[in-house]
Amino acid sequence: MIVITSPHIAEERIAEIVRHIEKSGVQAHVSHGKDRTVIGIIGRAEPSLAEHIRSMQGVENVIKISKSYKLASREFHPDDTIIEVKGVRIGGDDLVVMGGPCAVETPEQIDEIARLVKEAGGQVLRGGAFKPRTGPYSFQGIGVEGLKWMKEAGDKYGLLTITEVMAPEFVDICAEYADIMQVGTRNMQNFDLLRKLGTIQNPVLLKRGFSSTYDEWLNAAEYILAGGNPNVMLCERGIRTFETYTRNTFDLAAVPVIQELSHLPVIADPSHATGRRELVERMTKASVAAGANGLIIEMHTDPDNSATGDGVQSLFPDQFANLLKELEQLAPLCGKQFNTEKAPAEAFATWRK
Template sequence: MIVITQPSVTDERIAEIVAQIEQAGVTAHVSRGTDRTVIGIIGQAAPTLAEHLRQLKGVENVIKISKSYKLASRDFHPEDTVIDIKGVRIGGDNLVIMGGPCAVESAAQIDEIARLVKAAGGQVLRGGAFKPRTGPYSFQGVGVEGLQMMREAGEKHGLLTITEVMTPEYVDICAEHADILQVGTRNMQNFDLLRKLGTIQTPVLLKRGFSSTYDEFLNAAEYILAGGNPNVMLCERGIRTFETYTRNTLDLSAIPVLQGLSHLPVISDPSHGTGRRELVEPMAKASVAAGANGLIIEMHTDPDNSMTGDGVQSLFPDQFAGLLKDLERLAPIVGKKFDTKKEQPEAFAVWQR
């Protein structure tokens, strides 16, 4: 951490700032420049010290040199995290494909979609049971029953399942039915939810807030890791920019950036990241080419009549299958393994009834 003083600051003021630093149990190292004085801080400071120092008179700026997250940082965990869920490995050189509808609508719907996801080579079935809606008059989801329908479809067809959890109270029931819990973009800084997810071991797919920086994103992951749950995946799903033609701007640079800063797997969501069906396929390929550890894609058998209105960004089943065929050829070029015909892992067979 570095403290930069204002140009006019007196020697006494500097001495007072130094005193405050040393009171915090760390060492101050003063460099007098032409205009400003710079005070370096050496040692492990309390997390609030930066904020405290920034408030002091005579301080122009406080710059953190070390990152504010530790457990999420590659500095302290150089190897890739690989999360093994019933034999499906997420992270490292594996490419994982999650597919399914925005919302579970009925047992027949989710069963048929699960069959198609599996046939195409996907490993995880996605589907929402509770829907956050930006207007109070929209479809809100089918609830716990939907969780059960999805679990049955996943077990029948040999797919893991992922579903969104929106409040701490629903974490346990969702974790009972799904293999992966998804935190939506609007909940990335719902700290109560993050803390609750830190107390369990179920893998979490944490979506980037649509206006969150990489630093804020990794700090949100740190909340879950710090609670004791090491099984976190990061998901880039588009950010808000001035461009409104696409629903969001899918920030693919996030993939190599996050993989550089962190050891956690990075998943891309080209469906929500673009909001337009015709862009899903090129952006899915681009995500894999950029190094993504996986994709989460909306697919629907009848997108024109999806209940959530997200059909506009859902692939048709044949588009989904065609895309996975292309990804099978693309993956090895970027050092990833993906096989649409792969036998399901043994653990899977045991688990599947």
């Protein structure tokens, strides 16, 4: 941490700032510049110290040079985290594909889609049973019943399942039925929810807040890790900018940035990031080229008549299957392995026994 003073402040004022710093049990190291004085802080300071000092008179700026998250950082854990669930590996050089509808609608719908995800080579079935909605009068999801249908379909076809959990009180029921817990973009800083997810062991897919910085995102992951759950993956799903033609702006550079700052797997969500079906295929391939550890893609058998609002960004089943075929060839050129044929079925079978 570095403290920069206002220009030409009195020596006594500097001494006072130094006293304040040293009171906190860390060392201060003063350098006099031409106009301003710079005080370096040596030792690990309390996170709140920066804020205290910034509010002191005579202080122009305080710059943190260590990161505020620790468990999530690559410095703390140099090797890639690989999350293993029922034989599926997420992280490292495996590529994982999650597919399915925005919302679970009927047992038949989710069974049919699960079959298609499996046939195409996907490993995880996505589907929402509880949906966050901007306005109170929109379809809010089908509830626990939907979780059961999804679990049945996942078990039948040998797919992991992922579903969004929206509040601390739903964590236990979701964790009972689904393999992976998804935290939605609006809940990235719902700290109670994060803390609750730190107490279970199911993997958590933490979506980036639609206006959250990398630093805030990794701090949100830190909440879960600090609670004792090491199985966190991060999902880039687009950010809010001035451009409104696409639903969000897909910040694909987040993939290599987060992999550099952190050891956690990074999943890309081209469906929500673009909000337009015709962009999903190319942005999926771009995600793999950027180094993503996995993808979460919306697919629906009848998007025109889907019960929810996201039909417009859902692939048709044949588009989904063709895309996965293409990834099979693309992945090895990007340091990843992906096989639409044997691997997932085998792995799952192995786990079943």
